[in-house]
Each structure stands twice: as C-alpha cells, then as structure tokens.
Amino acid sequence: MKKKKEHRINREWCKGCGICVEFCPKEVLVLDEEGKVKVEHPDECISCGLCEMRCPDIAIELV
Amino acid sequence: MAVRDYLRERFMPHIWCPGCGNGIVMNNLIRAIEELGWNKNDIVMVTGIGCSARISGYLDFHTLHTIHGRALAFATGLKLARPELNVIVPMGDGDATAIGGNHLIHAARRNIDIAAIIMNNQIYGMTGGQYSPLSGYGAKATTAPYGNIDQAFDIVELAKASGATFVARTTTYHVKSMIEIFEKALTHKGFSVVEVLTQCPTYYGRKNKIGDAVDLMNYFKDRTVPIGSKKKEQDPSLIERGVFVDEQKPEYCSEYAKVIERASKG
Ligand SMILES: Cc1ncc(C[n+]2csc(CCOP(=O)(O)OP(=O)(O)O)c2C)c(N)n1
Ligand code: SF4
Ligand code: SF4
Ligand code: SF4
Numbered sequence: 001m002k003k004k005k006e007h008r009i010n011r012e013w014c015k016g017c018g019i020c021v022e023f024c025p026k027e028v029l030v031l032d033e034e035g036k037v038k039v040e041h042p043d044e045c046i047s048c049g050l051c052e053m054r055c056p057d058i059a060i061e062l063v
Numbered sequence: 064m065a066v067r068d069y070l071r072e073r074f075m076p077h078i079w080c081p082g083c084g085n086g087i088v089m090n091n092l093i094r095a096i097e098e099l100g101w102n103k104n105d106i107v108m109v110t111g112i113g114c115s116a117r118i119s120g121y122l123d124f125h126t127l128h129t130i131h132g133r134a135l136a137f138a139t140g141l142k143l144a145r146p147e148l149n150v151i152v153p154m155g156d157g158d159a160t161a162i163g164g165n166h167l168i169h170a171a172r173r174n175i176d177i178a179a180i181i182m183n184n185q186i187y188g189m190t191g192g193q194y195s196p197l198s199g200y201g202a203k204a205t206t207a208p209y210g211n212i213d214q215a216f217d218i219v220e221l222a223k224a225s226g227a228t229f230v231a232r233t234t235t236y237h238v239k240s241m242i243e244i245f246e247k248a249l250t251h252k253g254f255s256v257v258e259v260l261t262q263c264p265t266y267y268g269r270k271n272k273i274g275d276a277v278d279l280m281n282y283f284k285d286r287t288v289p290i291g292s293k294k295k296e297q298d299p300s301l302i303e304r305g306v307f308v309d310e311q312k313p314e315y316c317s318e319y320a321k322v323i324e325r326a327s328k329g
C-alpha cells in the first residue's frame with residue numbers, strides 16, 4: 001500500500017475552482033466558507049495524488 | 064525537488080482565472096521535468112503572447128517571452144546557436160495555428176529538436192474570447208455571436224502532415240498520461256508537438272454554455288478516447304488521445320553541424 005501522505009495547502013494560491021474537490025475519487029476535499037479547499041475526511045484519502053496534479057494553482061502538495 | 068522549486072514564487076499566485084487549464088499544464092510539465100531529472104539551467108522556455116504564453120514568466124528556467132505567433136522563430140535561432148540546451152515552446156492555439164501557423168508547419172518540416180506544447184482552449188483567451196482556428200464550426204465566440212462558420216484545424220493531422228516526428232494529444236483531465244507524454248516529447252530528438260485540450264472557463268466555457276472548469280474537464284473525460292478505442296468506431300465524433308507519431312528522422316541542428324564540418328574542410 002502507498003504511504004499515507006498529508007496535504008499541505010497554500011490558501012493564498014488556492015482560487016477555489018473546485019477541480020480537486022470534484023475529481024477526488026474518495027470525496028476527501030471540500031471548499032470552506034471562504035471558498036478555499038479544506039481536507040474534510042483525511043482518513044478516506046488514498047494518497048493517489050490526483051488533487052495535487054490537477055490543481056491549476058499548485059496549491060496542494062502531498063507530503 | 065518539490066514542484067514549487069521550479070516556480071518563480073514571487074510571481075505567484077499566477078494571473079490565470081480560477082480553474083484555467085493553463086495551470087494544470089504548468090503543474091504537470093514541472094512534474095515531467097522533475098521525473099527526467101533535468102537541470103533548470105539546461106532548459107530554455109520560449110513563449111509568444113497569450114494567457115498560455117505567460118507560463119514562461121512563472122517558471123524558473125531560462126525564459127524568453129517574445130511576440131505573438133513567433134515563439135518558434137525565436138526558439139529556432141536559439142536552438143541553432145545552443146543546440147545542447149533543451150528548448151520547450153508552450154503556445155496557445157491562436158499563437159500556434161493562427162498568426163504562428165507558418166512557423167509551426169516549417170519547424171515541423173525541418174524536424175528541429177524543439178518540444179512544442181499547444182494549450183488548445185479553442186479560443187483567444189487573452190484578448191477577450193475571439194474565435195481561433197480551433198474553435199470549430201458552430202462554436203460561439205465574441206466574434207461569432209451567431210455561431211462560427213469556420214472549420215477547425217486538427218492539430219494532430221496538421222503536425223503529422225508537416226513532418227513532426229513526435230505527435231501526441233492529451234487533456235487536462237488525463238494528468239497521468241499528460242506527464243508521460245511530456246516526458247516522451249521532451250526527450251524525443253526532433254520536433255515534437257503535444258496538443259493538450261485545455262479549458263478556458265472564462266470565455267470558451269461561458270460563451271458555449273458548457274459551464275465552468277469542472278464541466279469542461281468532464282467534457283474532455285467523456286468526449287475523448289485512447290487511440291484505437293472501439294467506442295470511436297461507434298461514435299466517430301469522439302476525439303482520440305495518445306501518441307500518434309514517434310519516429311526518427313534527421314534532425315535539423317545535427318544536419319547543420321554536418322554542413323559546418325563539410326564547409327570547414329574547404
Ligand atoms: C502581432 C500581434 N497580433 C495580435 C495580438 C493580440 N493578441 C494577443 S494574444 C492573442 C491571441 C491569444 O489566443 P491564444 O494564442 O489562443 O492564447 P490564449 O490567450 O487563449 O492562451 C492576440 C490576437 C498581439 N499581441 N500581437
Ligand atoms: S484545484 Fe487547487 S485552486 Fe482549485 S480548489 Fe482545489 S486547491 Fe484550490
Ligand atoms: S490524494 Fe487522492 S484521495 Fe487523497 S484527497 Fe487527493 S485526490 Fe483525494
Ligand atoms: S481568459 Fe481563459 S485562457 Fe485566459 S486565464 Fe482566463 S480561463 Fe485561462
């Protein structure tokens with residue numbers, strides 16, 4: 001199994017487009033009240049890296 | 064290195080609209096370069112003008128932000144002078160196939176060792192949503208409020224017919240294959256063309272009532288298929304993605320070096 005990774009989110013760079021939220025296979029992410037990405041269900045994350053790769057603003061880093 | 068280490072962070076966040084596909088192309092181009100382990104100092108990125116062309120400003124390589132449509136002309140001169148450098152030319156569809164169409168076909172014909180990445184959003188983003196040679200029949204644009212009557216180019220067919228020795232198509236939805244295709248295109252010796260279907264939610268998405276960035280990416284997911292897929296036989300309107308051409312032919316700079324050698328012998 002892949003090593004579990006943590007999201008490092010850059011709130012200054014996130015523009016709230018919702019791409020990462022929509023295409024996460026495990027529905028881990030949401031947009032918060034300020035329209036920025038938030039990791040709502042970290043336990044569900046499979047560290048597939050798709051959110052990190054599909055973010056147009058390079059605002060998600062998995063570490 | 065982390066993806067951020069390839070950015071000029073002082074210019075971030077970038078100027079692109081929320082959800083603009085140009086950022087996804089930049090993100091995964093960095094990942095491909097990281098996979099290849101290339102030194103930033105051995106890379107030159109040359110761009111023209113357009114939203115997409117602004118990519119050169121954000122990346123920490125040697126960069127030239129030149130004039131609309133002429134990025135390949137600048138890149139050709141640069142590559143001939145410094146053939147040891149890796150030259151990457153990202154372009155918009157207008158930049159590459161409208162004003163820059165001639166440069167594209169002739170760079171392909173010469174098979175010069177440059178990687179051309181065409182971020183095809185089917186519209187002129189920077190100047191306010193005018194139709195491009197990729198908008199296609201029936202598309203809506205600022206300059207075609209009643210529907211476009213121009214037929215679209217097919218970038219893959221154009222590149223193939225012009226002699227490009229590596230030709231591929233991918234989309235901003237298919238990020239894993241985008242990285243693989245970029246790696247192949249960048250390491251290919253000769254002229255490579257990668258078309259990336261890239262969303263412009265602000266103009267193309269809105270004008271054509273397809274919706275936002277997510278809707279456009281869903282469209283790429285649903286309307287494209289791998290080369291040779293059975294689905295395409297049933298629905299010929301589906302767009303194929305993958306590597307169409309990957310072949311070796313004499314490369315322009317290497318041939319030019321031989322001319323210099325012949326001429327030096329007298
Ligand atoms: C010689 C010249 N003609 C026209 C323009 C105006 N202009 C700037 S960008 C552009 C087209 C942009 O479309 P595209 O190349 O597809 O890139 P995008 O903005 O969609 O990424 C045009 C016509 C210019 N800057 N220079
Ligand atoms: S894809 Fe990036 S910019 Fe868009 S909401 Fe997610 S983190 Fe923010
Ligand atoms: S790594 Fe994969 S599963 Fe985890 S949040 Fe990102 S897209 Fe979802
Ligand atoms: S206008 Fe279109 S191409 Fe330009 S930054 Fe906005 S979404 Fe991207």
